[in-house]
Amino acid sequence: MNEFYYFIRNILLPSLFEGTLVSIKLIILSIPLGLILGVLIAVGRVYGNKIISTLCTVYVIFFRGTPLLVQLFILYFGLPSIGIFFSPFASAVIGFVLCSGAYHSEYIRGAIQSIKTGQMMAAEALGMTRFKAILYVILPQALRRAIPGCSNEIIYLIKYSSLAFMVTCVELTGAGKIIASRYFAYTEVFLVIGIIYLLMVSVVTKLLNMLEKKLEIPGLG
Amino acid sequence: MNKMQNDNDIVLRVEDIHKCYGKEEILKGISFEIKKGETKVIIGPSGSGKSTLLRCINQLTIPDKGRIWLGGEEVTHHKKDINRFRQKMGMVFQDFNLFDHLTALKNVEIGLMKVKKMDKKEAREKAMEELKQVGLERQADLYPAQLSGGQKQRVSIARALAMDPKVMLFDEPTSALDPELIGEVLEAIKKLAFGGMTMVVVTHEMGFARSVANEIIFMENGKILESGIPYQFFSNPKYERTKRFLNKITELYGE
Numbered sequence: 130m131n132e133f134y135y136f137i138r139n140i141l142l143p144s145l146f147e148g149t150l151v152s153i154k155l156i157i158l159s160i161p162l163g164l165i166l167g168v169l170i171a172v173g174r175v176y177g178n179k180i181i182s183t184l185c186t187v188y189v190i191f192f193r194g195t196p197l198l199v200q201l202f203i204l205y206f207g208l209p210s211i212g213i214f215f216s217p218f219a220s221a222v223i224g225f226v227l228c229s230g231a232y233h234s235e236y237i238r239g240a241i242q243s244i245k246t247g248q249m250m251a252a253e254a255l256g257m258t259r260f261k262a263i264l265y266v267i268l269p270q271a272l273r274r275a276i277p278g279c280s281n282e283i284i285y286l287i288k289y290s291s292l293a294f295m296v297t298c299v300e301l302t303g304a305g306k307i308i309a310s311r312y313f314a315y316t317e318v319f320l321v322i323g324i325i326y327l328l329m330v331s332v333v334t335k336l337l338n339m340l341e342k343k344l345e346i347p348g349l350g
Numbered sequence: 351m352n353k354m355q356n357d358n359d360i361v362l363r364v365e366d367i368h369k370c371y372g373k374e375e376i377l378k379g380i381s382f383e384i385k386k387g388e389t390k391v392i393i394g395p396s397g398s399g400k401s402t403l404l405r406c407i408n409q410l411t412i413p414d415k416g417r418i419w420l421g422g423e424e425v426t427h428h429k430k431d432i433n434r435f436r437q438k439m440g441m442v443f444q445d446f447n448l449f450d451h452l453t454a455l456k457n458v459e460i461g462l463m464k465v466k467k468m469d470k471k472e473a474r475e476k477a478m479e480e481l482k483q484v485g486l487e488r489q490a491d492l493y494p495a496q497l498s499g500g501q502k503q504r505v506s507i508a509r510a511l512a513m514d515p516k517v518m519l520f521d522e523p524t525s526a527l528d529p530e531l532i533g534e535v536l537e538a539i540k541k542l543a544f545g546g547m548t549m550v551v552v553t554h555e556m557g558f559a560r561s562v563a564n565e566i567i568f569m570e571n572g573k574i575l576e577s578g579i580p581y582q583f584f585s586n587p588k589y590e591r592t593k594r595f596l597n598k599i600t601e602l603y604g605e
Binding site: 245247248250251252253254255256257258261265266269270273346347348349 | 408410433434435436437439440441443445447448449450451460461464465492493494495496506509510513
């Protein structure tokens with residue numbers, strides 16, 4: 130038993146530390162960028178002209194319809210053949226942003242469409258441009274309604290960030306795999322990794338719940 | 351000279367407005383004009399195109415044909431600049447359409463800040479002043495969901511007034527309200543009318559129409575069937591159809 134603690138405290142945790150940091154960096158970059166992309170795509174689909182809305186729809190079909198792993202492989206292994214090179218970390222972030230953006234956009238689009246048309250009409254009647262009406266009237270309400278769906282996607286993102294290892298970005302899961310095979314301690318290593326993901330997810334869930342509470346509109350719901 | 355002056359007095363002129371939805375012609379050539387300080391009340395059965403007409407005036411619905419002038423400038427001519435005209439035409443909707451995520455005060459402020467580009471402090475003072483006018487300064491920090499229907503509608507009147515409109519358009523402002531809340535909203539609108547605001551009001555409230563209107567316009571099937579000053583209109587309508595409508599509406603809504 131002592132040996133087990135020794136392994137975890139002195140070998141496993143220190144060597145997972147770096148990987149955890151990489152995972153956190155991947156996640157912290159991808160969450161806001163994915164959300165911003167999701168908002169843009171959703172607005173493009175609902176309010177864009179024919180061309181923009183079609184482009185946005187095609188985007189969503191592609192990124193929701195193909196495995197993330199395939200997207201990552203194309204980014205990291207495929208694009209160099211046409212002269213575009215990304216580092217492993219960059220490929221992972223770009224892949225996560227593009228994929229989560231597609232999912233976020235669906236939650237946000239649904240939320241935008243659930244806002245009564247009278248809101249847009251009232252904003253325009255005040256003399257707001259379409260853009261201002263979307264920015265100050267529609268999105269603040271739609272994004273609140275999209276929080277539960279987007280939270281779900283953010284939590285998925287934390288977990289699928291482990292796919293970064295497939296494009297040689299050594300994050301938490303990757304670091305674990307290296308250690309596990311060196312010491313042949315798969316159970317211990319992946320149990321600990323599981324717990325670390327669970328902790329990250331719990332912290333983010335808590336934060337998102339606080340955000341939802343804070344943004345709640347008094348008198349509604 | 352006299353003629354000129356009269357022309358300058360005209361705040362809003364609507365000329366031969368047509369609007370189709372698909373095959374159905376909702377408006378079949380509506381024309382009227384309204385002078386500064388006048389209140390015109392539009393009545394008529396539902397489906398007669400009253401709401402569509404109001405929305406055509408501020409171009410929330412683009413008419414197929416016809417022209418609209420606001421204070422001598424043609425609205426229908428400056429499509430790109432429509433937001434400049436909309437600011438000057440306050441609109442009050444049947445179902446309020448307050449911005450649900452903003453407090454009463456911020457509902458009034460937002461147009462001042464985002465459209466008129468007032469700074470925060472100035473906008474706040476002006477918004478508070480408008481809320482006072484409709485008797486809601488104590489509800490300033492409440493959200494729409496915390497207000498009664500009558501209060502919501504008064505906030506939406508304040509929101510429109512804050513923009514200093516040249517004309518106010520009311521689209522059945524009391525139709526979504528519980529009967530006991532109608533009075534407070536009508537009071538607020540009456541106060542405006544007597545204060546010299548120029549207004550077009552679509553309503554089924556005949557008692558109200560009688561007391562504030564300079565002219566009653568009766569619409570049916572996308573046309574103005576008849577119009578006149580309230581006394582003459584109510585006591586001696588020209589058409590049998592108008593009489594029937596008035597009888598029916600009096601039965602339903604009372605005087």
